[in-house]
Amino acid sequence: MQVLCMALAHTILMLLAEQAHSGYDLSKEFNECVGHYWQATPQQIYRELAKLEKRDWIEAETITQESRPNKKLYSITATGKLKLVEWLVQPADPMSVREDLMVKVRGSHLVNPEVMLQELERRRQIHADKLAKLREFEHEHFSEPDRLSDSEFVQYLTLRCGIRYESGWAEWCTEAIERLQQRVQQKRDAESDRVLQPTPG
Amino acid sequence: MQVLCMALAHTILMLLAEQAHSGYDLSKEFNECVGHYWQATPQQIYRELAKLEKRDWIEAETITQESRPNKKLYSITATGKLKLVEWLVQPADPMSVREDLMVKVRGSHLVNPEVMLQELERRRQIHADKLAKLREFEHEHFSEPDRLSDSEFVQYLTLRCGIRYESGWAEWCTEAIERLQQRVQQKRDAESDRVLQPTPG
DNA sequence: ATTGAATAGTAAACTTGTTGACTATGTGCA
DNA sequence: TGCACATAGTCAACAAGTTTACTATTCAAT
Numbered sequence: 001m002q003v004l005c006m007a008l009a010h011t012i013l014m015l016l017a018e019q020a021h022s023g024y025d026l027s028k029e030f031n032e033c034v035g036h037y038w039q040a041t042p043q044q045i046y047r048e049l050a051k052l053e054k055r056d057w058i059e060a061e062t063i064t065q066e067s068r069p070n071k072k073l074y075s076i077t078a079t080g081k082l083k084l085v086e087w088l089v090q091p092a093d094p095m096s097v098r099e100d101l102m103v104k105v106r107g108s109h110l111v112n113p114e115v116m117l118q119e120l121e122r123r124r125q126i127h128a129d130k131l132a133k134l135r136e137f138e139h140e141h142f143s144e145p146d147r148l149s150d151s152e153f154v155q156y157l158t159l160r161c162g163i164r165y166e167s168g169w170a171e172w173c174t175e176a177i178e179r180l181q182q183r184v185q186q187k188r189d190a191e192s193d194r195v196l197q198p199t200p201g
Numbered sequence: 202m203q204v205l206c207m208a209l210a211h212t213i214l215m216l217l218a219e220q221a222h223s224g225y226d227l228s229k230e231f232n233e234c235v236g237h238y239w240q241a242t243p244q245q246i247y248r249e250l251a252k253l254e255k256r257d258w259i260e261a262e263t264i265t266q267e268s269r270p271n272k273k274l275y276s277i278t279a280t281g282k283l284k285l286v287e288w289l290v291q292p293a294d295p296m297s298v299r300e301d302l303m304v305k306v307r308g309s310h311l312v313n314p315e316v317m318l319q320e321l322e323r324r325r326q327i328h329a330d331k332l333a334k335l336r337e338f339e340h341e342h343f344s345e346p347d348r349l350s351d352s353e354f355v356q357y358l359t360l361r362c363g364i365r366y367e368s369g370w371a372e373w374c375t376e377a378i379e380r381l382q383q384r385v386q387q388k389r390d391a392e393s394d395r396v397l398q399p400t401p402g
Numbered sequence: 403a404t405t406g407a408a409t410a411g412t413a414a415a416c417t418t419g420t421t422g423a424c425t426a427t428g429t430g431c432a
Numbered sequence: 433t434g435c436a437c438a439t440a441g442t443c444a445a446c447a448a449g450t451t452t453a454c455t456a457t458t459c460a461a462t
Contacts, residue, residue, distance in 0.1 A: 123293075162298075223411095270410045
């Protein structure tokens with residue numbers, strides 16, 4: 001039996017539990033709403049949908065459309081709901097961090113500090129931009145947290161996580177830039193001291 | 202030609218650029234020092250070492266030991282150093298977040314809120330523990346940031362990143378727990394209002 | 403005396419994610 | 433008329449990480 005990608009499969013199940021979607025719809029949902037904490041390409045989604053259908057956790061209805069290509073509308077089955085809830089109540093261990101930038105920072109003593117300063121600034125900007133978008137989304141959709149539906153409320157929690165994540169990265173970049181600049185300056189000072197007051201010998 | 206796992210290969214190269222290591226040594230380094238930002242199992246490391254050796258980016262010397270099994274001591278070659286630096290100066294895009302816990306939070310409106318509260322508390326504790334360890338490490342090894350060597354300094358930057366990461370997660374857990382508890386309480390209040398003052402009809 | 407832990411390394415299968423190419427249809431724009 | 437773009441989906445290959453299970457040796461503790 002083919003094996004499911006647990007988190008991906010269950011994200012799809014959860015979205016289908018709220019509303020029937022086509023693969024194409026799901027793909028857009030991932031881009032717009034789920035992407036703060038889980039990414040998937042259309043290809044991954046279609047592949048996972050095929051597996052889920054084979055297990056009868058979801059079922060498809062082919063919708064004939066005139067103005068567009070036909071589509072398959074998927075909805076969750078009773079079995080699917082059961083499996084989803086079973087999975088939801090299991091504990092989840094932290095995922096491991098894998099960050100190219102850190103690997104490069106860790107090796108940056110082998111290259112010109114200016115290169116790393118530029119890269120850190122570029123990354124700071126990326127995270128600041130992402131953060132601004134998330135905050136805008138928060139402002140637009142969740143300005144009154146007490147009035148949210150259950151589903152909206154949990155979406156808000158994940159958005160808050162995304163906001164903390166991006167702001168954490170932006171802040172670290174700022175800290176790293178400052179520390180690195182300070183260090184470069186100290187080295188320059190030491191160098192000019194050395195030139196002005198050469199050690200006797 | 203076999204393909205390298207870029208970040209993993211270059212982390213290994215970077216460690217070998219500082220000092221010769223056996224696969225086993227590298228594996229311990231990953232557990233102790235690199236794990237804040239990149240994880241690798243011994244198996245991944247041995248596999249990558251074999252690929253790197255085939256390309257002549259690293260070279261191995263077999264060390265005959267009497268009190269222990271023999272080992273292969275790897276060191277970086279001139280080509281390896283070149284390739285490492287070439288890679289270090291390339292920009293790195295943010296890695297995507299993939300977090301099972303978020304997927305479960307996003308679906309938690311389908312289960313009893315108490316289950317999610319417990320899970321969030323468990324996770325908060327995990328991140329708080331990890332944070333305490335990292336802070337202890339910071340205190341032990343980096344209490345005087347101005348006196349660090351270049352290599353130690355960049356290590357310190359990655360440690361600061363790990364600290365921010367873990368504290369960010371712990372704080373988000375706390376926030377989520379508070380918001381969720383507040384919501385549960387509001388629902389209880391609304392429920393008791395409904396019972397005490399039933400709507401006429 | 404033997405068991406378990408640490409040291410040192412290898413092999414194979416499997417899971418999961420990425421990439422590029424491919425087939426279609428319909429709409430709007432230039 | 434043709435081009436780009438959005439919609440809707442499929443196939444195949446590849447990259448990278450995980451898991452399990454091996455083979456060995458040495459040392460310390462029970």
